Amino acid sequence: MQKNMGAAAEPSSTPNWATVLFVGRDPRRTLTRIVFLIAGSLILFKLLLLPIRVEGISMLPTYREKRVNFVNRLAYVLHPPRRGDVVAIRLAGRHVMFMKRIIGLPGETIEFRRGKVFINGRLLEEPYLAWPCNWDRSPERIGPGEYYVVGDNRTMDWNDHVKGLADRDRIVGKVLL
Amino acid sequence: MRRCAFAISLTIVALVAGWVGWSVFFPGPERVIRRSLEEIQILATFSASEAPLAKLANSRKLAAYFAPEVQIAVDVPGRPVQVIQGAEDLLQALMAARAQILSLKVRFLDINISVADGRQAAVANLTVRGSIAGEADELVQELNFWFQKSGRDWLIRRVETVKTLR
Numbered sequence: 001m002q003k004n005m006g007a008a009a010e011p012s013s014t015p016n017w018a019t020v021l022f023v024g025r026d027p028r029r030t031l032t033r034i035v036f037l038i039a040g041s042l043i044l045f046k047l048l049l050l051p052i053r054v055e056g057i058s059m060l061p062t063y064r065e066k067r068v069n070f071v072n073r074l075a076y077v078l079h080p081p082r083r084g085d086v087v088a089i090r091l092a093g094r095h096v097m098f099m100k101r102i103i104g105l106p107g108e109t110i111e112f113r114r115g116k117v118f119i120n121g122r123l124l125e126e127p128y129l130a131w132p133c134n135w136d137r138s139p140e141r142i143g144p145g146e147y148y149v150v151g152d153n154r155t156m157d158w159n160d161h162v163k164g165l166a167d168r169d170r171i172v173g174k175v176l177l
Numbered sequence: 178m179r180r181c182a183f184a185i186s187l188t189i190v191a192l193v194a195g196w197v198g199w200s201v202f203f204p205g206p207e208r209v210i211r212r213s214l215e216e217i218q219i220l221a222t223f224s225a226s227e228a229p230l231a232k233l234a235n236s237r238k239l240a241a242y243f244a245p246e247v248q249i250a251v252d253v254p255g256r257p258v259q260v261i262q263g264a265e266d267l268l269q270a271l272m273a274a275r276a277q278i279l280s281l282k283v284r285f286l287d288i289n290i291s292v293a294d295g296r297q298a299a300v301a302n303l304t305v306r307g308s309i310a311g312e313a314d315e316l317v318q319e320l321n322f323w324f325q326k327s328g329r330d331w332l333i334r335r336v337e338t339v340k341t342l343r
Contacts, residue, residue: 092302095304
């Protein structure tokens with residue numbers, strides 16, 4: 001009789017392989033891990049690092065289409081956006097954002113001469129540009145709290161390229177990779 | 178004690194049911210406007226297989242969401258500025274668009290609604306994303322829709338593009 005009871009109790013003490021595979025040896029610990037993982041992922045990917053997918057050719061050759069990247073929302077907590085930073089700029093929200101490079105800072109004057117950028121009359125070195133550009137634009141003053149942003153691909157016509165002054169509160173963060 | 182707990186639970190359930198019922202039968206302006214925008218994006222979307230009669234019917238249905246004196250000013254980079262004034266002009270423009278474009282898919286994203294003016298007017302700020310057949314790039318534009326309450330309906334009286342980058 002005792003022998004039978006022992007044999008009956010044995011299967012319940014060692015969980016079968018399917019249970020171990022799906023809920024682990026200790027379901028309570030597994031549940032805690034899942035909760036922490038979900039909460040951590042939500043905080044990381046909803047608040048700190050926003051995942052994005054690049055669409056369009058505006059940032060070629062630096063960023064190619066369909067590549068996945070992240071926007072670091074904490075990049076400008078300690079310092080304001082800097083020249084050369086590639087940033088995400090929100091439209092009505094964060095489902096669709098523009099990805100552009102900051103070339104002009106608040107208070108500066110920006111000018112395009114035969115495709116070259118001049119900041120306060122001085123030529124801006126732009127090693128990230130791969131192709132020639134022929135844009136010409138008279139000097140424009142950048143107001144306080146505004147940043148001049150443009151894509152790296154300036155081969156298209158001036159009117160076909162989305163660029164211009166972005167308010168600071170529209171800059172969501174810095175592109176991470 | 179058990180009877181008291183039961184009464185409290187019943188009261189909570191009744192309050193929740195009442196609140197849900199109220200919001201379903203008497204939705205607030207924001208909810209009504211959101212629903213209108215959802216219906217507009219469905220009606221604005223069309224495929225190549227849309228029948229001529231359906232084109233007319235859907236254009237008319239879409240135009241019915243706009244006030245008779247509607248003003249639409251669309252200034253998208255790289256395209257000529259388009260100004261439409263009045264519901265009749267709008268209907269013509271909708272019909273022309275359906276005749277000229279093979280297919281169009283419209284999506285409204287990030288809808289922010291602010292109700293003002295004693296709940297008689299509202300502004301919906303949103304991003305519109307449009308895929309036109311034959312065009313590689315999607316159209317992405319921020320828009321403001323001004324709504325005006327007219328009887329029990331909310332009609333669009335003005336649509337304007339927002340210059341995200343100036």
